Amino acid sequence: MKRQNRMWRKVIFLAICTVVLAVFGTQLSFAQDATAATMDDIMGLKVSIDTSWVFLTGFLVFFMQCGFAMLETGLIRQTGAVNALLENFIDAGLTALVWWAVGFGIAFGADNGSGLFGTTYFFPGMAQMSEMYPALNISVLTMFFFQFAFAATASTITTGAMAERTDFVGDLIYSALIAIFIYPVVAHWIWGGGWLFSQGVHDFAGSTVVHTVGGVIALVGAWMLGPRKGKVWGKVNPPQNLALATLGTMILWFGWYGFNPGSTLGMGNPGLVGLVTLNTTLGAAAGSMACIFFVYFRTGKWDLPAALNGSLAGLVAVTAPCAFIEPWAAVVIGLVGGILVIIAADLVEKAKIDDPVTAFAVHGANGIWGTLAIGIFAVPGMLFAGPYAAGGAMEGQGGLLYGNASLLVTQLIGSASVIVYCAVTSVLMFGLLKVINRLRVNAKGDEIGIDNYEHGMSHMPDLLPPYDANAPVVKSPSKAPAVGD
Secondary structure, X not given: OHHHHHHHHHHHHHHHHHHHXXXXXXXXXXXXXXXXHHHHHHHHHHHHHHHHHXXXXXXHHHHXXXXXXXXXXXXXXXXXXXXXXXXXXHHHHHHHHHHHHHHHHHHHOOOOOOOOOOOOOOOOOHHHOOOEOOOOOOEHHHHHHHHHHHXXXXXXXXXXXXOOOEOHHHHHHHHHHHHHHHHHHHHHHHHOOOHHHHHOOOOOOOHHHHHHHHHHHHHHHHHHHOOOOOOXXXXXXXXXOHHXXXXXXXXXXXXXXXXXXXXXXOOOOHHHHHHHHHHHHHHHHHHHHHHHHHHHHXXXXXXXXXXXXXXXXXXXXHHOOOOOOOHHHHHHHHHHHHHHHHHHHHHHHXXXXXXXXXXXXXXXXXXXXXXXXXXXXXXXXXXXXXXXXOOHHHOOOOOHHHOOOHHHHHHHHHXXXXXXXXXXXXXXHHHHHHHOOOOEOOHHHHHHOHHHHHHOOOOOOOOOOOOOOOOOOOOOOOOOOOOOO
């Protein structure tokens, strides 16, 4: 009997252990499955957050097209306002098409080690819906849109310097060529893993890739195009609408919070996003203050266009170094930019190049300054920041103020290379347009105004009616005879 009792106790004990092990094992299996699902969810959430951030900031950058249109229209004469608005609008549509077909692939496609241009990602579409861009938590198609907004900016900068006298078909041609052959090649060199990237050239958000490119093309175009009819050297034509110009500048400043913070291409490092936003703000503020006081000391007047251009100059200058510098350095960079924009505009005027909106002074001169500023103010250890910034031998190094001159030399080589490439290709591009008689508007357009000639309409028809070639000529009344004659 005792043996039977012991046997039953063993059976019961084994049964209990079996049940416990079964329950424990099932719970462990569930826990493992839950853990796996949670990790997948976390990764999916990260991708969703980064994608949302890039799209949001990309929308802001695209909205800068409106800012450029308002600024340019406000600064030029009324007889070219419709032309400026249409060029700014249609450039975005044209750039979207050629960037999708060719430009994005040249800029961000794989280059098989050549370092010159990419050869993949042409005509991206459904095949890339689930493809992630290398080393980022965003898809190839998300990257396409964000970079399209940047590409559209380069040709828009050019339209300002060439305003009021460019053949409209010529504008379409050069805008397409910029988005196919000029801008994407430079973007690949620095942002797409190209040869300047491997040399250690840094540009966080585009002082070189966007603004130096656009500024140099604008300067060459304005030079080869010639001045506007009636241009008086040393005298600035009065802007037709400073309210529009101010609105455009405020939109551009607002859009820059997509331009610079958005170039983190994710929210994985909120501290870096905060630093970039702070430096962007300080650069713009310092630029506007420096410029308005500089002009006041020269003229004794508080000049609104100076304040507007100063803020843009500070923004352009701080765009390349904003992730690599201390806030005090952003202030210094903006202060220099606010003064440099006036000096550069004076030099362009003395060279007898008609740049109605000072596009080169704002974007070209300050794009170069911002590129070099990295080599002066970069904080040691910060050059790894950002998706484009793992620049070979220069990664992690500081600038000249921290005892390292090599980074400044590298930045100088990078800037000079981009300037030479853009200058040569621009001369060829605009030279071709000149040969086929598509660079400058017809002489009749200069006579009656480009809005009337190219578009048959006026910006404000109640104040400036469109030209009517069939309207009867109203002769001035003859002088009445004097009394007594």
